[in-house]
Amino acid sequence: MIIDAHAHVWPDKIAELALGANRLPDLVARGDGTVGGLRADMDASGVSMSCCLGIANQARHVDRVNEFVADLKSPERYGFGTVHVELSAEENLASLRRHGIDAVKIHPLFQDFALDDPRLWEILEAFGDEIAVITHVGEGGSAHANTLSSPAMIRDIARQFPALRLMACHFGGYKILDDAEEMLAGADVVLETSWPPSLKTLRPERVRRLIQRHGAERVVFGSDWPMTSPTEEIAAIEALCLTDDETKQVLGGTMARLLGIDSPWA
Template identity: 50%
Template sequence: MIIDCHLHVWPDHIADAMQAQRPAGMPLRFNGKLSGLLETMDEAGIDKGFALGVGIKASVVARTNEFIGGVPRDRLIPFGTVHPELSVEENLTILKDNGIVGVKLHPLFQSLSLADPRVEDILHGLAEAGMPVITHVGSGGDDDANERGAPHHLAALVRKVPELTLIACHFGGYHALDEAEQHVVASRVLLETSWPPTVGDLDKARLVELIRRHGADRVVYGSDWPMADPAAEIAAVRALGLTEEETEGILGGNIARILGIS
């Protein structure tokens, strides 16, 4: 089974607007629409994936979660959005009302800091509700945005909310791999493999060492669709030279085991 833990998707009209916005300076390689996502999954041989919603401000959290909650559940697992300008109770109510099972945090796009005490409070609530969280970690924006998602902030957050199931995107530090290796690798988080435009740009030997130091059974595959091509990212993971057991675990077995995905 192949499970992609990092699939952004938007309503059609927003996806059309995103084509001109170039998130984090990167062009969209696919259209960002639900129909396009399902087509890409079929072509890449992806069985299931996390459909990620990101509410850039508090006023769109409800609408974003309503859309994400409506994705087809046979293929997609809805990971919705929260915002620190809403109370813990408001965030949880909106998630539960839409049948959301997990949450995506995005310090770059939400003006949300992993060091914000309000974020910590929300994560305590999510942990109590049994909802896993996947978060961007590292750079990709201006200096302020890069600081909001810095790996050392994630490491501090992990210590403060130890009961939370937390997935750290981009090996725990997009374009900040040295800091990720210092603060995030070998911690209790799950590491996710996306590195747009492709993880194939990274040094294979370094990645293999990083994965095994962290524990290959706690590394999960993600593409960052529509900024990256899932088929190419699956091929890049297979080309790392890991054992078959390690590779198949990363591509789907690990997250299926951890989250109980059948």
């Protein structure tokens, strides 16, 4: 049972606009960002469930995004909601609970707050082990945006909040993999595999070594759709020459266990 930990969708009427506004430099989208487009790529790739990650760039949009994410929930889609530091921890939790959401995406590049912002830490403390968190880590934006997340910040969060179910996108350091390997390999944080435009741009032996050093039971597959092709990203994982058990854990078993999803691979 393949679970994609990292997919983005928007309402059909704004998907094109949202995708264009959020596109990172030098990346060309491979999908259209709609629910129908995601469903088609899931069918083509063999993905059984996609985690659909909502992001509110502004605090006033948090509840609306969470309402949309909640409506996405189905056996094929797991909704990850959003929070914002300009709302209190209580306000953020109230929105998540109101919509039945138990996981969130944080994206410093687009939300313009840092992973070491004290206001975010108040929210993470309020989460405890109730709300799972997946966050962008690393570069990919402006010079300012690139300072808002780092492997060191993820390491500090993991140490401060040991009960938090924390997942770090892009192996914990997009475009700064050396730092991520040094600071996070073996740390108590789950690493996610997406690396737009493709995981194939990294040396397979390096990725295999990182996964085996960190432990496949703490690594989850993510495509970052619609910026990549899930079919190609799954093929890149399968080409790493991991053991069969390690491959199954990465492609779905670890994520199923984290989210409490029934799976033969969990």
